[in-house]
Structures are given as structure tokens and as C-alpha cells.
Amino acid sequence: MRKGSVKEVLSKIKYDPNEDEADYYVVIEHRGSYGGVKRIPVKEIELGHGYFFLGETQIPYHRILKVMRRNGRVIWETRKRTNL
Secondary structure, eight states, X not given: OOOSOHHHHHHHHHHOTTOOGGGEEEEXXXXXXXXXXXXXXXXXXXXXXXXXXXXXEEEEGGGEXXXXXXXXXXXXXXXXXXXX
């Protein structure tokens, strides 16, 4: 399941012609709400060096908890302990 860094996984999804980024989303820790999470479609984000961008908002990669397919299959998951 976990192969490489989250940025490597997202780069493969976004730039590999054999992948459809519309089939994936990320689950992030949502700042400001204790224990809150948010799902973001991969097609809506732009990759940066230490951050990814959702419109004008910069979100650090360390806030990503999971990368998932639309069917619910986990592609990548953080090593942090979560209850998700």
C-alpha cells in the first residue's frame, strides 16, 4: 500500500498518462476543527515542494492522512496513528 512519499504518489497520479486523477482524492487533517478531516479531489490540487495548493490555499504535505481511490481503496496512508 505505502510506496514512496505522498508527493511521489500524487505526482504519479497527476502526471502518469495511465492514471486518471479524477479517480483519486486525498484525506487531510482539517485545521481548526479537532479531529476534523476533509476530502479533496486530486484533480483540484496543484503540487509544490513542501506544500500542495488548493486554489490560493497552501496545505503542507504532512497534513495528508490518506490518498484514496473513489472506490474506497487506500493507495497511501500516513504512519501517524489515526482512527480513520
